[in-house]
Amino acid sequence: MSDLLERLRRRGWRMTAQRRVVAEVLDGEHVHLTADEVLARAAARLPEISRATVYNALGELVLLGEVREVATDGRAKRYDPNAHRSHHHLVCSDCGTIRDVHPGGDPLADLPASERFGFTVSGAELTYRGRCPDCAART
Amino acid sequence: MSDLLERLRRRGWRMTAQRRVVAEVLDGEHVHLTADEVLARAAARLPEISRATVYNALGELVLLGEVREVATDGRAKRYDPNAHRSHHHLVCSDCGTIRDVHPGGDPLADLPASERFGFTVSGAELTYRGRCPDCAART
DNA sequence: TCCTACGATGGACGAATTCCAAGTCAATAC
DNA sequence: GTATTGACTTGGAATTCGTCCATCGTAGGA
Numbered sequence: 136m137s138d139l140l141e142r143l144r145r146r147g148w149r150m151t152a153q154r155r156v157v158a159e160v161l162d163g164e165h166v167h168l169t170a171d172e173v174l175a176r177a178a179a180r181l182p183e184i185s186r187a188t189v190y191n192a193l194g195e196l197v198l199l200g201e202v203r204e205v206a207t208d209g210r211a212k213r214y215d216p217n218a219h220r221s222h223h224h225l226v227c228s229d230c231g232t233i234r235d236v237h238p239g240g241d242p243l244a245d246l247p248a249s250e251r252f253g254f255t256v257s258g259a260e261l262t263y264r265g266r267c268p269d270c271a272a273r274t
Numbered sequence: 275m276s277d278l279l280e281r282l283r284r285r286g287w288r289m290t291a292q293r294r295v296v297a298e299v300l301d302g303e304h305v306h307l308t309a310d311e312v313l314a315r316a317a318a319r320l321p322e323i324s325r326a327t328v329y330n331a332l333g334e335l336v337l338l339g340e341v342r343e344v345a346t347d348g349r350a351k352r353y354d355p356n357a358h359r360s361h362h363h364l365v366c367s368d369c370g371t372i373r374d375v376h377p378g379g380d381p382l383a384d385l386p387a388s389e390r391f392g393f394t395v396s397g398a399e400l401t402y403r404g405r406c407p408d409c410a411a412r413t
Numbered sequence: 414t415c416c417t418a419c420g421a422t423g424g425a426c427g428a429a430t431t432c433c434a435a436g437t438c439a440a441t442a443c
Numbered sequence: 444g445t446a447t448t449g450a451c452t453t454g455g456a457a458t459t460c461g462t463c464c465a466t467c468g469t470a471g472g473a
Contacts, residue, residue, distance in 0.1 A: 149470065151420060170460080185422045190461065192420095208345045211432075211460060225385075225393055234391050236386040241401055246364075253407035254364055262380055262399045265407035268392035273279050288439065290451060309429080324453045329430065348461080350429060414473100421468070432457070443446080 139201065139216070156181045167205060167213040167224075167233040167240060182260040203244065207262075223261040229270035236263065276339065278355070284340065295320045296331040306344060306352040306372040344402075346370060362400040368409035375402065 139162040144150055160176045161168070174189045193214055198201040203215040207226050212220070213233060222235045242259035279303040283289055299315045300307070307315070313328045332353055335341040342395040346365055351374060361374045407413035 139464080149419065151470070153421065164308065173413075183294040183422085187389070187423070189422050196299060204347075206345060206347045207345070209351065212348070223392065223465095225395070226392065228396070232349050234393075235313035236389045236391075237383060238381065238389065240381070242377065242379070242381070243339055244403070246402060247378070250364075250369045251404075252364065252375075253410075254366065254373075254402075254404040255410055256364070256404035257367070258403050260401045260403070262395050262401070263381070263385060263393075263395050264399070265390075265393040265395035271394055288450065290439070292452070322453090326431080326454075327452055330451080348428095417459100417469100417471100417472085419468105419470085421466105424464095426463070427461085428459100429450085430457105430459080433453105433455095435453085437450105437452070439450085441447085442466105443444100 141200065143199070147165070148195070148199070152181060153184050153188050153193050156184065156193075157189055158196070161196070161216040162201060163213065165217065167210040167215050169213050171211065173214065203234060207233070219260055223263070225271040226263065227267035228264050229266055230269050232269075234267075281344065287334070287338070290400050291320060292316070292323050292327045293331050295323065296328055297335070300335070300341060300355040301355065304356065308350040308352055310350065311351065317347070323383055344372060346372070362402070364402040364404065366406035366409055369402050371406050371408075373406075 139158055140155065142149075143154075143158060143161070148154070148185045155241055156177045157173060158178075160173055170186075170189060170193060171191065174184070174186055177184050177189060191207075192200065197204050197214075203218045204213050205213045205214065205224060205239070210231050215233075215234060215235075222237050225236045238261065242261055243256065246256065246259070277379045278297055279289075279294065282297060284292075287293070296312060298319075299312055302406045303315075309325075309328060309332060312332065313323070313325055316323050316328060332341065336343050336353075340355075340357055342358055344352045344354050344363060346352065350372055354372075356372075360377050364375045365371070366371045377400065382395065384390060385395065385398070
């Protein structure tokens with residue numbers, strides 16, 4: 136679908152079998168996987184891939200700005216392949232599922248200079264919390 | 275200053291020496307401490323207090339809504355005693371320092387029903403990221 | 414094809430947090 | 444004041460998530 140692989144190659148990202156598989160996993164699934172889930176899916180295609188390699192690759196994709204890291208509470212970080220369109224997240228407080236949302240409004244514009252305490256503000260993350268329909272049904 | 279202890283007692287929170295010390299630490303400092311920092315300050319008054327006890331007490335204070343848990347990336351969670359006045363956070367991406375901020379706007383109102391995916395949305399957290407003056411000066 | 418720097422490996426390590434079984438104690442009842 | 448009891452505390456083990464490191468392998472240029 137997307138040209139993630141192609142983009143990476145153009146940017147000079149050294150392409151190995153392992154890195155390709157990690158990128159393909161992220162590219163294929165438009166959900167928010169944990170590092171462990173990425174490892175599991177990658178290992179399905181390339182059984183000898185190592186956990187450290189997956190962490191390395193994910194870390195570089197984050198640095199390259201191709202993937203966003205989403206920290207939710209005490210749980211494992213999740214990796215969001217949809218780094219290009221600006222969006223925020225809706226997290227289920229029971230199961231940790233994440234959905235992308237596009238609220239109106241501009242959080243950055245809502246923070247006046249008097250509330251910035253001399254910080255150089257570079258961005259804002261908005262996280263909505265709630266229970267997903269599945270968890271609500273399971274009551 | 276505050277009546278945190280009094281409130282807790284009224285709510286039937288069983289008061290032990292350990293719990294009192296943890297509550298006093300949070301009540302005294304209006305900063306955002308990690309569990310370890312709470313332990314250190316508590317141990318200064320009650321040397322034999324155990325780490326597990328601090329975690330237990332913090333967990334209950336969070337459940338009671340007296341303290342907010344603030345997860346910042348891969349670092350240790352921080353505990354915010356200012357749970358009663360609604361506010362958001364400005365985090366230094368270098369040193370992890372947190373400041374309370376009060377932006378205008380209402381994130382919840384900005385999320386239309388069509389973007390809620392059947393979730394029961396209970397709240398929104400807004401986290402601004404940037405560099406604090408100290409870290410910027412240190413360049 | 415050959416080189417070589419960069420990537421992969423996996424096991425050890427580390428930080429933060431939770432779990433557990435046994436001992437202790439605050440609050441209530443008498 | 445004493446007895447009672449269920450809730451709280453303890454500390455060490457266990458878990459979870461992630462990083463480090465020395466060694467081995469290989470992608471991609473010459």
